[in-house]
Every structure is written in structure tokens, then in C-alpha cells.
Amino acid sequence: MKTIFSSLFLAAGANAIITRWAPCCFHLSASGAVTGTVGQLDDGQNRVNGPLSPAEYCIADGAITDANGRGCILTPPTSQWQCDTGATPTSGFSVACDGTVAYNGGTTFYECQTGDNGEANIYLTPGGTNCGEITLKADGCGSCPPPPPPPPTTCPTNLNGNYEFPHLIIPIDSSNPNSAAGTSYFGEVSSTISSIFNFDIPASDSGKTCSLIFLFPLQSQLTTSSFTFSGNGAIDFSLLSGVATVSTSYANAPSVETDYGSITVAPGNSYNVATFACPAGEAVSFELKAVGDTCLNYFQDYNPSPIGVYITTC
Template identity: 60%
Template sequence: MKNFYTLAAFAAGANALVPRGGSCCFHLDASGGMTGSVGQLSDGQNRIGDNSLSPAQFCISSDGSITDGNGRGCILTPPTTQFQCDTGATPTPGFSVSSSGMLEFNGSPDFIACETGQNGGANIHTTNSSALGQCEKIMLNADSCSAPPAPPAPTSNNCQTTLTSGNFEFPHLIVPIDSKSPDTAFGTQFNGTVTSTISSIFNFDIPQSDSGKSCSLVFFFPELKDLVTSSFSFSGDGQIDFAELSKPADTKTTFNNAPSVSQDLGDITVSPGHSFVVSTFSCPAGQAVAFEMKNAGSTNLNFFQDFNPSPIGLFITVC
């Protein structure tokens, strides 16, 4: 269990933000301790849980400031840091939408929702305080504004098939999709799965520091005896089709709304005890990219993605 939390912290801490130019508009949905769409009172207070309110629209600019659908500046009111939008207000900068679609403030996706006692609604804040009532931790998902990746340019020289500190990128979102449950969003998982009906999408955030470098998409598949903190189950012929997608997945991705394939990278027959270089390309620095693993034969594979010795799963190595 400790390893699961370590892995989650690693993935969340490394999540790069999506750069953007101009303005992009979206709606917000809350997850966590409270769920539901974010609506808005007539005075600009943003609320979760009040079913009498229609979903509010927000627009984010390149400097990280937000305005609502009425053109009001969205601010964090002192001293309680309530997120609301006021007429004539200069919007608070520092907001962004991550590659996985999460609204963040100063790089953090953590918000709190605090009960108001009115129509089941809760106000949104960035920090807790004694002045607030009953509060729950939440995250806010934007239904658009994640920047699409530019197609990586292929290169001829593969990067290394070993993981050392600073030379690899870990997937920040692993999303299974199932043709038997085409409208079910399973959210992000710790495991990658490939079966006759289930495929897995892996999001990678490539930092700006990788500019000018080469990236290799590598599938690591050690033998079971070599694993310390992970495990896998495997049967079938091992044939897996790898593909680059047109944009990243998010926690609401389903089989029916999954991103389209922008480039099929071919079938590889995998077996334990080997590493497989799927593709090598110029690193798309500062962008998010997504790749899919799906069955191309009779493969049944389920593995816990792990960078501890021996690493297992889909990684991007950098050189």
C-alpha cells in the first residue's frame, strides 16, 4: 500500500501545466468530497451542489486570470479566499488548466468546498480557515482547454532502455477504456490493462527542459521474479498495438469519447524479460502527449505501472 501512495505522489508532483495562448472557455465539475457542476449566483458567487443553478462558463487568459460568462473578473476574496466573480474586479492571476484537465491555482489542483446552508450549495475556496463552516477537499475538472500535443517528429536513434534519475518521463494519467462499457469513465488508475475489450491510454507531460532532446516510447516488461514492488498477470499471444492519440485523455474519457488515433505505431509481440522500443521522436517539450495500448491478438495483460526495480510499464526515456 505504501508503494501506491508513493507512486501517486510522484505522478502528481511531476504533472506539468499546459501552456496556452489567448483565451479558452470551459465549465467546471467538482470531484472529491463534494461532486457536481459549478453554478453561479446572480452576484457572481460560484457554488457546488445547488441544483437550481445552471453550469457557469469561465474563460482563462494567457496570464492565468479567469473571467465568467458575464465578463466579470474572478477573484479570491480576502480573508477566506472564496472563488467568486465580481463586476469591475481585476481577476486574480495564477490559474491554469493541467494537461489532464484539472483547474489549478499556483500549480495546485486542491480546492475546498464549504457548506453555505442555502439550497445544499457550497462555496469554493483555496485555503481552509476557522471562519469557514463544514468543508471538504475537492478538485475541479475543466471540460476543455487542455492543449493538444503537436505530433512528435520521428528520429532514427533510440534512447536508452534503462531508467535513471532525470532521463525518463512517467505517465501522469493511466485511463482504461472498455468497449463493453462504452460510456463508463473509469478515471485514472495505477494499472495498465490490455484485454479483448479493454485498452489503456497513457498521458505524458514533457517538460520544457527536454527541448532539443530525443524521446523514446519504451515498454518495460520484466520477468515476475525480478519485480520488488509490482506484479502482473499475462496470457495470450502478447500482440499489442501501440498508437499515438490526437490529444490527451482525462478522468472523464470513455471508449465512446476517447481521442482519435493520430498515428498508429504498429504491433509488437511482448513477452516477459524484455524491453521494447515502440517509437523514437523529437521530444515535444512543454506539451502533453498520449499513447494507447490495445489488444492486437489474444493478449490479456494487467500490470502495476512502477519505476522501482525492475521497472514495468510504458515510459518515455530521454536522451
Template identity: 40%
Template structure:
């Protein structure tokens, strides 16, 4: 099932009501055949019993749950175990009722199955072959009552696309299915697709802000040489598509432009708009760039990556390679430009409060099948690094950031 991007209608003058509301956070308590506070193992498995400290969770308006480590909480196939994993989008369809009861797709019924003596993993269905699974319910103890969203079915949960759509491009090819990625709240554009549109006016963009960003509204600099072999397009890519200004070619030590090794998914994606410089849109699950519209990306680099090489890589697969995502691209001779930011973004960051640029990294022309290394160097272990992507010239791009085959968007790769 592919995610659906809204028809591109760029006027970024939406009200705050169309944007993602803040996540609501809580702890969980289990009752029934197994009872007690829900805690976590270090790997993100959620457990009842075992004396673990109370884990903290947050639910967004699409019904997706994340934990205190920003891991997406999912139902693992095929057993449907409820656990939280790094670098994945949370399963949607959860909600919190008026009394604090947690539901999934409208049901309050969960199952606890033994994992160790006195410890239980949590599932949405009994595990085949385990006779000691017991029925439980989960409660937030009244926190976040009536929060979150509910999907129509387990196979087609409906998130909300709240990123900034891009103007005048046709909707993604194919029959629009229901999306299944978490995102913020928005207004439905049809009975099958829930979207909100952040639209950009056609007035001239401001030329200054706290972060030096005049390049985001100017034409692209001359584009010269392609990256070295490690980051050149695969055979299916248009020859010479990813290219950069002279002097910004990644070093030969750059990581491969894939996610075959350890990688980090962005923990914040923040759109900012020059036509609404004081408006903070909050974190989204889509990236979007155009003239005067940029997206900011935060990555938390694990401490265990000390001494390794890290590369920020941007991937834009051909649409035939996508299984669960989609994008809309109108290049019109433009390019996507990246800056390294001097400090991380936050959910309250707006155009006029973007952290100062720590350096221009380059600009690349885009076409389906493009992939390239944005930056490479020693991993900044234990730190949060941030990037800004902007559209230059006539480029307009909106994509659903996704790690599923084929990965799409900006990632930090370790090698």
C-alpha cells in the same frame, strides 16, 4: 513488498461505486511549534515559513497525496521528510479527519525541523541530530474531511487496485502481500488484498467509436522484424520476443530501453472498455489490455527537454526482477498494439470519447523480459503526449505501473 493484482475475472460491468472517486484538493496550514501556510520549493520540498505561496495538494481514496504539479508526495527514507517528487507514486496512509486534521497511519503528529532561517521542512518523526525539531499538526481547514485512506502500517500501506483485471490467468506467483501503491477505491476481495474488478463481457465488441480503433478488436497484423540493437531484449529475455509490423522499426537514434537517464512517468492511466463504451473509469495505477480493453497514457514533457531525443519505451521485466510490482500475462498468440493519440486523455475519457488516433505505432508480442521502443523522435517539450495500448488476438495483460526496480510499464525516456 510486492503489489498484488486481483485474480483475473474480466467482465467490465462494475458500478461506479467500485471505481476511484475524484481526488479532493486542499491547502495545508501548520500549527504548533512552527505555524503558517505550507508552501513548496521548486524541487517539491514542502516548507513551513519562508513566505512561500500556499501549495495545493490533492488526496485520493487510497490516502496518497499529490501536488499541483502532479508529483507524488512521499516520505523520503531514512528521515521520513514529506516532499513531492516527479515520477514517483505517492506514499499512502494519509487521511483527513472530520475537522480537517491530517493524519498519517492514524497519527496527527508531524514534526518541523529547521532548513533555513525561519523555514522548516516537514517530517513524520524527529530528525536524528537536530535538536530544534518541533511538534506540529497539519490541517486542511475543513476541506476534504474524512477523505483518503489509511494503511495498517508504515511498511505495508494498502492501496487499491482498480484497473481492469484480465480473465482466466492465475494470480501472480508468490504469497500475496499487501499492495503499497496509490490507486482508486474498490471493494476488498479478501482480508489482505483490496481490489476492484472491471470485467469484460463475452459479447462481440463494437467496431466503431469516435477514435478509429477497430484494430483494438481485431487480430494482430503480421509481425515481422525486431527493433534495432538499442531496443532489443537483454540477455535474460526470450530471443526475438519484441517484434513489430514491417515499417515500424524505431530509428537508430532511439533511447535505451531503461530508466537510467531522465524519464517521465505517466500522469494519467485511463482504462476504456468496448463493452461499456460510455463508462469513464478515471485515472488508475494499473495498466490493462485485452481484446476490447485498452489503456490510455498521458505524459507531460518538461520544457527543459527541448532539443533532446525522446523515446516511449515499454518494459515488462521477468517476475524475478520485480521488487514492488507484479503483473499477470496471458499471451495466447496475441500482441500489444500502440497508437499515438492526437490529443491527451482526461479522467472523464471513455471508450466512445477516446481522442482520434494520430497514427498506429506497431504491435509487439509479449513474454516476460520483453522491452522495446514504441516511438522515438524529438522531445515535444512543454506538451502533453498521449498513447493508447490495446490487446490484440488472445493477449491479456494487467500490470502495476512502477518505476521501482525493475521498472514496468510505459515510460517516456530522454536521451
């Protein structure tokens, strides 16, 4: 019987396994138009369904042989898949990590009815009678790589990696609502004063995760900053619907888009306020305001130990 020769199929990546050094052996099952195991007649015809026992096959370098050492080929002109004594096996087969069998990357095969005990021959193209599409799966040779680790749920609450510092700090005062205080180097919250922090997120952060963090070291850990602090320590953090400017006052400040809730802060701690997809290429504003009797005034500084509001990326 004439053998079809085809180019060696090299499967790329982890989706397919080509056993180059040693054969890998397996049984086959079909699903689709018919469902069942693949067996063999004595002459090497591979068939689905019927009373045939499951046949064993081995693959090496993209070519399949059966348990009797016969080469499995696609016979012309019908492309029936069978195994013949002395035949050079057709190359181009692969087994994916989930066991799916492919020929030159295609995973669609055909069963065509024989009229014998419900058995169907297997073809690459519908070359027989009453044909339907099937897929073939091997019960061995597939070994999927472990899934990648999930992305971090939060970025670091320190400045040891990539981070953004505020490019504008604007205090607003409810007791003087129409006054725009302009830019400040201090973060301040009290019964009447809250602070808005602007961040410019670079376009290079596209696809990354961002965390809004608040760093509050001990006074003794500060070298170029200081703070005054009293009250219950509760501070409410929120994302604003617009971006503050030097003309922003309490009266015209952007509204709250997302309220992250209040966190009770204390010196000697760091806090992850919120984690979100980085708004790459955009400017965003966050507001800190006191809850209860909290009063905090500090010099925003990234020198050791850093203090204040930052965005870390990961």
C-alpha cells in the same frame, strides 16, 4: 614599395588555421571568373592562368611568404597581391579547413586581366582592368575536424538516465463505451479493455530526442509490482490526436494520430516502441490495446525492476 600594415587576424573556431609555431606551405588555385593555378613572375607578381608553373607559398601567424622568402603584400593603392623582396608580409590571412583562403575573414578576391598570355593579376579589390570575382584555395594547411557523431537513433530502453513516467492512466472499455473509469495505477489490455497513458513533457526537453519504451521484466525481478499475462502477447501502440482526462471513455477517447504498429511482448524484455523529437512543454497521450487474444494486467511501477510504459530522453 610601400607595405600596408594591418592588424593580426585571429581566426576563431575550427574554420580557420593560423600556424603560429611553424609555417605551413601550399600551392594556390583560383575559381570563379577565371579558373586555374596561381603562379609567379620573376618580380613576385602573383598571377592566375597562363603558362606559369604553380608557385609555392607558406603561411605563419596570418602572414604569407613565397618560396623565395619574399613577403606577400597588398600594394597600395590598387591592393594588388604580390610578393616583394625585403617586404614585411601583410598579416590577416587565414586558410580554412577546406583550404579556402581569407583575408580578415573575407574570401572574395579579384582577378584583373593583364593582356599577357591570358594571365590575370590578383587583387583584394577590383583595382585593374576587366576584373572578376574569384576565390582562392590552398592545397595544404586545411584540416577539417571530423563531423560530430550523429544523434542517437533511439534513447535507452531502461530508466538509468532521464525519463518521464505517466501522470495519468485511463482504462477504456469497448463493452461499456460510455463509462469513464477514471484514473488507474494499472496498465491493462484485453479483448475489450485498452489503456491510455498521459505524459507531460517538460519544456527543458526542447531539442532532445524522446523514445516511448515498454519494460516487461520477469515476475521474479519485481519487488513492489506484479502482472498477469496470457495469449499471444501482441500489443498495438499508438499516439493519440488529443489528451485524455479522467472523463475519457471508449466513446469519447481521442482518435489515433500515429499508429506505431503491434509488438509481441514477453516477460524478461524491454522494447523501444517509437523515437521522435520531444514535444517539449506539451502533454501527449498514448494508447495500448490488445491484438488477438492478449491479456495483460500489471501495476505500473518504476521501482526495481521497473515495469510499464515510459518515455526516455537523450
